[in-house]
Amino acid sequence: MSEEKIEFKSGLTKVSMMAIMYAAVIMTPVIIFMALSTGLTDPARFIPVFVTLLLFTEVGRYVGRYISTQEAYIIYFMAELVAFESLYFQGLLMGLYYREAPYTKLFGIADKIPTWVAPPLDAYAVKVRTFIAPEWALPLAVSLLGTLAGILVDIGLSFLFIQLYIETEKLPFPIAPIDAQAISTLTERSPQKITIFSLAAVISFFYEFILYGLPAISEVLMGTRVTFIPYPWIDLTNLFEVAVPGAIFGIATDISTFAVGWVIPFNSVIWILIGSISFFIIGNFLALKIPHPLFKGWQEEWVPGQSVSWIWQRSVYNLWASPRIGITLALGIFSVIVSAKAIIKSIKSLRRLSEISKAKGYLSLPYILLLIISGATIGIALDIYLYPRLWFVWIVLWTVIPFIQGVLLARSYGEVGLGVQIPYVKEAFMLAFTAPGDPVPWMVPAKITTSAGIITHRIKVAMLTKTRPIDYFKATVIALPLIIFLSFIYWQIFWSMAKIPSSFYPWTGIQWPIASLNFSLWVSRSIVIFKPDVIIGWLVIILVVSLIARYFKLPFSPIGFAAGTGLLPHFAINYFIGALLGRYLSKKIGKEKWEMYRSVILAGLFAGLGLAVAVSVAVTVIFRSIWSTPF
Numbered sequence: 001m002s003e004e005k006i007e008f009k010s011g012l013t014k015v016s017m018m019a020i021m022y023a024a025v026i027m028t029p030v031i032i033f034m035a036l037s038t039g040l041t042d043p044a045r046f047i048p049v050f051v052t053l054l055l056f057t058e059v060g061r062y063v064g065r066y067i068s069t070q071e072a073y074i075i076y077f078m079a080e081l082v083a084f085e086s087l088y089f090q091g092l093l094m095g096l097y098y099r100e101a102p103y104t105k106l107f108g109i110a111d112k113i114p115t116w117v118a119p120p121l122d123a124y125a126v127k128v129r130t131f132i133a134p135e136w137a138l139p140l141a142v143s144l145l146g147t148l149a150g151i152l153v154d155i156g157l158s159f160l161f162i163q164l165y166i167e168t169e170k171l172p173f174p175i176a177p178i179d180a181q182a183i184s185t186l187t188e189r190s191p192q193k194i195t196i197f198s199l200a201a202v203i204s205f206f207y208e209f210i211l212y213g214l215p216a217i218s219e220v221l222m223g224t225r226v227t228f229i230p231y232p233w234i235d236l237t238n239l240f241e242v243a244v245p246g247a248i249f250g251i252a253t254d255i256s257t258f259a260v261g262w263v264i265p266f267n268s269v270i271w272i273l274i275g276s277i278s279f280f281i282i283g284n285f286l287a288l289k290i291p292h293p294l295f296k297g298w299q300e301e302w303v304p305g306q307s308v309s310w311i312w313q314r315s316v317y318n319l320w321a322s323p324r325i326g327i328t329l330a331l332g333i334f335s336v337i338v339s340a341k342a343i344i345k346s347i348k349s350l351r352r353l354s355e356i357s358k359a360k361g362y363l364s365l366p367y368i369l370l371l372i373i374s375g376a377t378i379g380i381a382l383d384i385y386l387y388p389r390l391w392f393v394w395i396v397l398w399t400v401i402p403f404i405q406g407v408l409l410a411r412s413y414g415e416v417g418l419g420v421q422i423p424y425v426k427e428a429f430m431l432a433f434t435a436p437g438d439p440v441p442w443m444v445p446a447k448i449t450t451s452a453g454i455i456t457h458r459i460k461v462a463m464l465t466k467t468r469p470i471d472y473f474k475a476t477v478i479a480l481p482l483i484i485f486l487s488f489i490y491w492q493i494f495w496s497m498a499k500i501p502s503s504f505y506p507w508t509g510i511q512w513p514i515a516s517l518n519f520s521l522w523v524s525r526s527i528v529i530f531k532p533d534v535i536i537g538w539l540v541i542i543l544v545v546s547l548i549a550r551y552f553k554l555p556f557s558p559i560g561f562a563a564g565t566g567l568l569p570h571f572a573i574n575y576f577i578g579a580l581l582g583r584y585l586s587k588k589i590g591k592e593k594w595e596m597y598r599s600v601i602l603a604g605l606f607a608g609l610g611l612a613v614a615v616s617v618a619v620t621v622i623f624r625s626i627w628s629t630p631f
Contacts, residue, residue, distance in 0.1 A: 011070030012471040015056070020479050023052040023079040028483065029490045031086035035618045036360055036494065036505035037216075045083035046610030047051075050182075052079045054607070057186045058379055070467040073184045077458050077472065078479045085483045086168060088147075089491040090130070092118060093500050095443065095600070096126065101516035105525045109388025109439045116142045116386060117443050129495050131488065144484075145382050146445030150215055151480070153472060156368045161410040161468070162459050163346040164339060165363070171414030173460040174263045180464035181596075182603030197604040204608025213616030221462055229253050233570045235308045246298075246315070250308050252570035254604050261578025262418075262598040268560035269579040270414045275564020275574035279323075292427060294534065295319070312568060320565065321424060321529040326538030327562050328422040332404040333539075334546045335556060336409045356596060359472020360444050379447055386411060387441045388530035392428050401425055402450040409453025411559065413503040414460075418563045424617075427522060428530060436525040524530045 035046075053075050060067045067075070098119035104110040116138045119125050125133030131140070165171045185193045211229045218226035236249040249624035261269055282345070287295040288302060298318035316324075336343070349357075350365040353433045363371075376398040383394035405421050412420035425448040434441045455472075494500070501508030521527045542558060549556035564572055586594040 007466050008468045009068070009070045009466055011074040011467045012069065012475050013071055015060075015065065015067065016071040016074040016475070017478070019052055019056045019075040020078045020082075020475065021073075021482070022055075023048045023082045024483050024486050027051065027079070027082050028086045028477065028486045029494075030486070030617050031083055032490050032494060034613075035087055035090070036500065036508055037620065045519065047309060047614045048079040048082045049076055050607040050610035051614050053183075053186055054611075061189075062211055063253065067187055068191070069184050069187045069465050069473070072187045073462060073465045074471060074475050075183070076179065076183050077461075078475050079510060081479055081521075082483055086128070086487050086490075088484050088487045092131075092136075092143060092336060093458065093476040093491070093495065095139070095514065096121075097501065097512055098439075098516055098519065101513065103513065103517040103520045104439075107520040107526075109520055109523055110410070110435060110440050112437075114386075114443065115139075118194075122162065129499065130463075131492050131495075142382065142445065144385070147484075149375045149379035149382065149398075150447055150450075152371045152378070153398070153447060154455065155405045156371030156375065156450045157402060157450055158455035158459070159363050159368045160350070160372075161406055161452050162239045162558065163350055163357075164342055164415045165410050165456055166460055167357075168346045168349070169339065169414070170341045171411070173414050173417070173457055174265060174458040175413070175417035176265060176457060176464060177595075177599040178456075178602045178606075179461045181599035182607065183461075183465055184380075185600055185603060193596075193600050196600045197607070200601045200604025201608040201611070204255065204605040205610075205612045208609045208612035211253060212613050214617070216616055216620045219567060220620055233308065233568075235500070237308050237311060238305060244281065244285050245304065246288040246302055246311070247281040248284060248308055248311055248315075248569055250570040252574045254609075256580070256602070256609060257571050257574040258578035258599075259598075259605055261575035261580075262582035262602065263330075264417050264575060264579065265415070265557075265560075266579050267555050269562075269575050271557040271560030272416075272418075272564035272567060273572045273576045275561040276567045276569045278565075279320055279565050280312070280569055283310070283319065284623065287315075287319055294531070297528075301434050302373050308568070308570075317527060317529045318568040322534040323538045324423055324565055325428070325530070325563075326406065326535040327542050327565060328420060329535070330539045330542035331412075331420065331558055331562050332408045332422060334543055335403070335407045337547070339411070342390050354422045360470075361468055361473075363401065365375055376508045379445075383444050383446060386444050389445075390429075390433055390441055393433055395446070397426070397446040397448060399430065400518070402447050402452075405448070406452040407451040409450065412454045412563065413453050413457045415549065416557070416563060418559075420559055420562050421453075424567070430522070431525070431530060437523060439519075439523045442519070442523055483564065552610070 014497070030047060053072060055071065056075060057067045075107060088406075095113065097115050098104045099110050099121050100116060101110065101426075104113075115135075118139055119133075119135035121133040123133070125135040127130070145222045164408065166173075182195075182197075185197045207229075210229050215225040215227045215231070232252055233250040234250065235253045237247070240247060240249045264272070284298075287298050298315060301314050301318060303490060306314075312541065331509075347365060353362055353364050379398040380394050383398070384391045388392075401422075405425075409419050409421050412418060426442075426446055430442055458472060462472055494505075498504035501512045503509060546558040548554070549558070582594070585598075587595075589597070
């Protein structure tokens with residue numbers, strides 16, 4: 001027992017805290033500017049992670065203060081937190097934009113935006129473009145209080161799911177070794193691993209720079225985007241629509257999508273492919289040909305020559321939103337059913353922690369309940385204060401929904417490595433219990449999902465890197481306020497430089513009007529996508545099939561199928577091709593050796609991606625700041 005306690009080491013040191021401060025101070029404006037200018041927020045999350053980790057590990061080598069694996073773990077995930085939380089104050093400015101957006105005005109919503117979302121357009125703070133004014137006090141308080149409530153719930157649930165899925169059920173968490181290998185490779189400096197990692201990173205850097213960087217840089221230098229490799233996919237839909245109208249075809253162009261197929265369980269990859277093809281290729285095609293009231297909207301809207309993005313959005317709204325709700329609801333119920341005994345066992349074990357659990361820093365059940373109840377109480381009280389008529393909805397959204405979403409998300413990360421959650425939760429409640437044209441309840445900070453699932457994944461990585469799990473939570477408590485504070489400062493600076501949206505920040509001029517249109521369509525009831533009979537039908541079918549498959553040990557992956565129904569065929573096919581390549585290489589060089597190589601290669605690919613995007617953003621910022629004007 002003592003040996004197991006000793007092997008977990010602390011990663012929260014002065015060095016790791018310096019790295020967190022560096023990432024927060026230096027990388028936050030990079031992430032914000034990238035979001036405002038290009039909208040590439042998904043690849044941007046690798047920028048602070050690998051730039052910070054590579055910098056500190058290299059500096060550590062030169063000064064003789066080597067970064068430990070445990071310190072690197074903290075740096076890795078706190079830098080990732082920087083990428084996620086840098087955009088915290090975007091929501092406040094978007095709420096302000098809704099007061100003047102053409103679409104919200106057209107639908108009669110703009111003048112109904114409450115003052116706790118954003119101050120009036122004639123307020124001093126809006127005219128001079130500043131957050132530092134009394135008019136922003138209430139919106140800031142609402143946002144921060146809602147965030148605090150959500151964090152308390154998430155942390156409490158994460159301790160429960162850690163005990164459930166890591167300690168009790170011992171799920172594999174197939175993506176966790178990638179993070180662990182990235183961390184250990186850069187700190188341990190094994191010649192074999194570092195060579196493979198570096199080669200993968202160099203290849204990825206040049207490819208991803210061509211993919212992401214050259215179009216952005218050429219647009220700044222020449223005023224037009226020069227694209228050598230289309231991002232995020234090559235659209236082949238129009239080539240096939242004569243033979244298969246309505247279906248979606250394309251090739252995802254990010255090479256990491258092939259490599260992800262190496263680590264997802266092969267059976268899950270197959271069902272991801274089946275789910276994606278059955279919905280977006282076969283389903284889209286048949287729904288155009290079969291005369292049925294359920295398909296009427298799709299048959300009326302579809303016209304030849306449309307892009308992947310248009311077909312994807314419209315087919316989801318017309319055909320697949322209700323089935324996906326039913327499928328994911330079934331998975332949430334299924335996860336609770338199959339984990340019922342493990343949940344009871346986990347709760348019992350949390351009532352009296354073992355010495356090993358205490359050494360890892362786990363919280364006991366009373367503290368977990370205190371966190372969850374405190375967060376839910378704050379959230380419910382805030383929401384009732386803002387919109388008291390829906391008190392029963394806020395209670396459900398802060399208590400029942402986070403648990404169901406958390407169980408589903410944590411299990412999907414644990415089994416497949418991809419996050420699956422129930423979509424359109426808030427939309428369903430709002431459409432059922434609010435009046436058309438009233439935007440106020442839509443803007444209440446309700447709890448419709450939880451980050452406890454991804455936190456569970458990160459703690460699994462802590463186990464693989466021998467880091468004390470409690471250090472992750474301690475680091476988060478320290479880092480998160482710093483990141484939010486710096487986000488506030490930098491958003492203030494960017495807003496004072498130029499109006500948002502404006503031509504100075506090109507992506508906002510494209511995406512924010514679209515977001516305001518979607519918001520207006522939901523609030524005005526112009527989108528009708530929920531079909532209760534379809535939701536219930538899919539719920540029953542998937543739940544029954546999942547239970548039968550589990551009882552008879554049939555090779556059906558319900559989480560894989562659910563993930564596929566929300567994934568474009570481009571990505572699902574790439575996963576499958578990557579999985580086939582992985583199986584071939586596993587036989588060719590040996591399973592044990594391949595399992596080590598695949599995670600190192602994939603970590604290198606993501607490192608190259610992060611560095612390529614970082615260089616692209618840096619060059620774009622320099623040239624735009626030289627040649628652009630704010631108006």
